[in-house]
Amino acid sequence: MIDNHQSLPQESADRITKPFARFLEIQAAASGLLFLAVLLALALANSPWQEGFLGFWKTPVGLTFGSFDFTRSLRHWINDGLMTLFFFVLSLELKREIVLGELQNPRQAALPFAGALGGMVVPVAFYHLLMSGQPGAHGWGTVMATDTAFVIGCLALFGRRIPSTLRLFLLSLAIFDDVGAILVVAFGYGEALNWSALGLGLLGIGVVAGASRVGIRSVPVYFLLGAAVWLCIDASGVHATIAGVILGLMTPTRIWVSDARLHAILGRLRAVPAGDRQQGDTATRHNLRQASRAVTEALSPVERLETMLHPWVGFAIMPIFALANAGITVQGADFEQPVSLAIIVGLVLGKPIGVFGFSWLAVRSGLAVLAPGLSGPLILAGSFLTGIGFTMSLFIAGLAFDPATLNAAKLGILSGSAIAATAGILMLLLLTIHAARTKSATSTAEQGRVP
Template sequence: MRFLRVEAMAGVVLLLSTLVALVLSNTAWSEQFLAFWEMHAGLTLGGIEFSRSLKHWVNDGLMTLFFFVIALELKRELVLGELRNPRMAALPVAAALGGMVVPAGLFLLLVGGGPGASGWGTVMSTDTAFVIGCLAILGSRIPQSLRLFLLSLAIFDDIGAILVVAIGYGGDLNWNAIGLVAVGLAVVAGIARLGIRSIPVYFAIGGCIWLAFDASGIHATLAGVILGLMTPARSWVSDTRLHAIFDRVVAYPPGDHWSGDKVARRDLRQAGVAAREALSPIERLEFALHPWVAFTIMPLFALANAGVPIAAASFDHTLTTAIFAALVVGKPVGVVLFSFLAVKLRAGILPGELSWGLLIAGSLLTGIGFTMALFIAELAFDSVLLDSVKLGVMGASVISAAAGFLALVWLTSSSRQERHKQPAVPPSRQW
């Protein structure tokens, strides 16, 4: 899967960017580095000023594309991938729900009514790139079903987290702007039904929808989720039509048929359009945007948000401990508990090659909450508490990554030795 390969490489780049941010924020350049992301940039037209800090443009603007790509991958899996089976999709959905509810509850239990209690959404999501990066290091030792389970879980809880952001961490609602959002979405649906395929047109309308969301009091990144889920998952040109067009081009004998205003040239151009449109809009957009998101937007996000001046900061130990425990303990407990309930209630099914041992070991990785945790933390916490939260998030991410990786190494090594000792299970007995 191309998405998994890109995410695995993105995990390395994201880690390097995080280390750079940590180093720069704890050196003599700390003040300049942190001040850089607070610089304002924007447009001024007469008396109208539209200006935001660079961190705001990264977190609310560029991250919209991150959520757009996440929504594209989710819809592709639900419509075209292995999650087309509702019971197969129900397992990661239940796991994601448990991975949001349990850590949020544990966080509130530990914090109580203290400062930062409103930041419960910080511990709800899993960092897709880091999780897939950990699995990529293990290579073929990890079954594909575990990769798909953790990828789907991370995508579902990212979607859940951004809905929490939109509802729980927005501002006062502007109903006129919300009306413009509805009009913009209706326009997108209408021109799609009319057969308009120009991607620049959709991006222009999407930009207007983002501006309306930004003014509405609902977090603007929700625009990326909605537009991603609205993107068509079926190709414009069927396989039968594509073969017919290519057969017509191939039928020409060797020679100079392609220059001038000839029928052969028109057939060749039609074949080029058909080859492009044979891929669904979801696949085309994912291929085009995913590398940019993985290797540009995510590193910029890490540079803008991961800087913690440790020596100069004052930490709230209760808050840091609550964040740490919710991610390291609450996430895997919630994932395993809700997965178990889904299977026992026959709402979901456990793939044959995915054992409960592998699922439990893999669930330890879900405590890596880096990207979305920092994203929500910027919205939910006062600046005086933010360094405490970042320390808890990054500490939990390191411990979760180490625990999950070591557990999977030990389990796959043990499983491999037992398989060599025991006779193979006949195909008729496999799930």
Template structure:
């Protein structure tokens, strides 16, 4: 009998560190794919096929019912439809970390929250100062968010040299300000509110809450409810991607099937013989029950995040980049004040805001800084928060008119490149391995040094 199959893993920490590590691996790979599609979009938009490429995303897609219809451009379906799933996964990851992961400690979570708040307020202030009361001042929200996928991809370049505490800090910071950014979009860049549609969306959310309280487990019902809520918010004048945030934060973190019940159900299957050939319906029912129990032994938050995260990272975000990163380069846009304000807001405002409010939160006793996360390392990591890209492009599309949108995109792209390069170099320098003293390698006779205390050497392994 193999005892390895009849007990839980010894390390309880695996329940939250493994999902976190998986999230990082997918984000790192997705960042590379995202970069490829962003560069491709930029290249095509500056080629002879530029006009056809840019016009393609304005193609209208929808349904017609007699004299009435419901349609949007292809870019709208991507930016507000598919990106809803992106924010749903972001909200799931935030809730999992807050309830099940390392952000369960309120003072550790407070450090990331304070940093995210500073990383939103300071760059927005820099942008507003530079734009003062001009017509582009309305676009201050462009500089408030950090791109999670690109940030994690940059950390992946440095590998294990980056402290785990910095990875957690930056990931949770990016998630916090992604949520903040979508609230900015929903409330600051919507259209005139339709209160009836807003009431229908609220009713839909109440129904979802009620279904969860009643124990409804059918995912299909929640998908239908989510689509109806999205349609209501889209008609209400609020950015419909808010649907993903709300539903993600409402998703339960508790499992339906306990370990004890799961073991009992599996024992019933193991003692039922070969159910694949048996004609007894009860035995087949036991196998079906085992399948349901195995699935429901994982919380809905973890199950949905695991299922959707690869689709978001490898399909939705690259498609978003391909649809939005296209910009025709011109010298006028390079010299534009909007591009300069966005560049300075990201490259300087972001790290200053992250470091200053983190320091203030710790000094006031509101937050705790992990012992292995020095202020210099935190500041260097803060340089990477100037990578805006995904959310910045999304907000720019909603905030700017067409005559300044190209300049805004150039500011976003240039700031993201500079922030990534400077952040990686700063972290590489801070985490470099010190040169090993020659006395540690050889003794005075020139032969390899051998410890006289083997018991100490053993304890270090």
């Protein structure tokens, strides 16, 4: 029988043991808060407080020293600064899944990658077809990405009635195409390049790699280096959020303290009387400090950073982003504007056609395999959910459109995302009802054969 004093105290959060399960748990909960933030932004943007609410996000914030002026609007700090952490966490999750998780098998990773590729190429083709030669044609990036939180939130409605492999497929796909979208943002929606600042940013990335190579393990040191890299890339003309993607993919997945070493270090503490641990700077106190560090370093940097940052991203950064960007005035809204219609078509038709079509081709060609429990109808239903472009679509729209067309673009994003979510949920509902009836009929038939 195990003594309770030999294990860590039990907390309610201890039941979430796997990083993947924890990621899904946070995403599902965060989607509800994100939805409330969207409703609040829409309500305030169409209320008597409209002017104050919309003007608040334009408030200049920054530092000025003589001729040096580093001032940005509050919305800019949110979209370029806080969202860097959003992409950093997405990159951590992508690297962990590829190196340590379910995507280690190249043929399993190929399926969401192919779906993500189709989910970027086909909607962009639809958008170009509808917007060719018209104002706003440069906004094709708005139909490329999938909102991870809302997709996982929709899947959470069905609980265990859908296979976990569908969640993994859609989560991996969303991360792949979000990273692809931010690469497009960095180079497709950047400004004229400042090569000196870009060079300093690349030098900073090299310093981060060197610090990791020589064994510097202090998280605050890397946050300071990351902030310096962000400032340089922001000044370079390349969109600064690419710094989050690069630094996330550079984060090590290897643990520093092995299980055997951890057990040996902890073993030195077992025979020490409790009172001896309070006797100043003794060898026992040294062993306690070493054990504390060993426990921390028994997890990889990817896992520790993801655990630390993911709740902040899900419950703070994304709702703040929604408040700053989802406020559109719907009075006199015109759905016949070319930009709105092109975005709706791209999200509602382009995304599912591209995701399902490229996934089907990948499986038929032998490049990818279907995970257990994953079927064509489930992929088709999930493909419609990938049309929920909300967060990334709004993010790109703010870069791609001028003020005259931005409101129409946001209207198309919200409408297209809502239609895609409704279609995906209804398809999954029909599939789960059919599966339940089939299971019930099979069970009844088996009982009838019992002598």
